[in-house]
Amino acid sequence: MQFQSLISFIILAVLGSAYQISNGLTKYNNKELTFSQNEPSLESIILNETNSKVELNFQILGNEQPEQLSIRLKNSENVETSYKPILKSIGDGKFNAKLLISFDSLPSLFQISSKLSIDLLVGSRKDSNPIFSKIGDIELTNELISKNFGNYEKPQRFESLPEINHIFQQPPKTVNPQIALTFSTGSILVLGGLILVWGGQGLINFKNFPSGLDLIYSIVFIGLISSFEIVFFQYYYGSTIFQTIGKSTILLGPTLFFGSKVLNYVGKLRLAGKR
Structure with missing residues (x-):
């Protein structure tokens, strides 16, 4: 052994x-x-x-x-x-x-x-x-x-799986519609409230209707106010915040100028007792 x-x-x-x-x-x-x-x-x-x-x-x-x-x-x-x-x-x-x-x-x-x-x-x-x-x-x-x-079923580990194609969501180019709608609604309410206040104080009537240069100032001022409304609606429908700020900046100067002319005219009428 x-x-x-x-x-x-x-x-x-x-x-x-x-x-x-x-x-x-x-x-x-x-x-x-x-x-x-x-x-x-x-x-x-x-x-x-x-x-x-x-x-x-x-x-x-x-x-x-x-x-x-x-x-x-x-x-x-x-x-x-x-x-x-x-x-x-x-x-x-x-x-x-x-x-x-x-x-x-x-x-x-x-x-x-x-x-x-x-x-x-x-x-x-x-x-x-x-x-x-x-x-x-x-x-x-x-x-x-x-x-x-x-009876044979080929396991997936013995072959390549389908390629995964994932499309990443692009960052939003416009503001949230709810935010834009809130600002637009607020602008309309402010304008409507201003008109109601003017009407309640008797500032809106057709007596002593402006004429000449004062009429032009009034028409341009109303047009500028309407332009602001259009800018806010464009913001709601897709304009970027930078485009909205740019347009508002352009309208701001003329609006202050013609608005002051209209208010001066209305002030003169009140001092004269015609309003």
């Missing part, structure tokens, strides 16, 4: 790996195939039924149990999945590994893949030369693929 352990240690030292694989055996559909660490099975595993199963058995030779042990299946599109075999120590640095793979347990993509490669990975953190070897292939018959193709 000690002599066998010594031989195992010498083999591992010569090959430069902490582990070696031996006695690889694959069972499926009452058939058996052998494989080793450096030589995969000479024949492919043929699956033709949905209840097919593949059993992998092999022995690991090493000084301690490997920290990483997995069987990897990979299709032609390099999509892969991994399985962890059941590992059992049998003493003298030997471990038996067993894995049973049923067709129903395969990912849906693999159930319509014509060929799957089987890879074996064995290693530990202390091992600078882990085992990563191909040990065989699985082939699915066309009849088996056809049975499962109708």
Whole structure:
């Protein structure tokens, strides 16, 4: 027994790996195939039924149990999945590994893949030369693929998603309609209130109607007041605040001038007792 352990240690030292694989055996559909660490099975595993199963058995030779042990299946599109075999120590640095793979347990993509490669990975953190070897292939018959193709839905992660086109909302170029409507309504109410006050005090009548230059002053003043109303309505219908301020500034000077002329005329009439 000690002599066998010594031989195992010498083999591992010569090959430069902490582990070696031996006695690889694959069972499926009452058939058996052998494989080793450096030589995969000479024949492919043929699956033709949905209840097919593949059993992998092999022995690991090493000084301690490997920290990483997995069987990897990979299709032609390099999509892969991994399985962890059941590992059992049998003493003298030997471990038996067993894995049973049923067709129903395969990912849906693999159930319509014509060929799957089987890879074996064995290693530990202390091992600078882990085992990563191909040990065989699985082939699915066309009849088996056809049975499962109708049930397959391709996951979105295997393809690019539609491009997201987002149009950002442009900043508003006009004032909020409620604000503009408030100012316009306020202007109309102020003008209406002014007319009512003038009428209540007897300032609006057709006696001593202005004539000559005073008539022109009055007409221009009323026109300027109406122009202010038009400017505020334009502001409501889409003019910017800067356009509104500019127009109001232009109208302000003439309005003060002609307004003072009209008020002087009205004041003279009141002093004369004609109003």
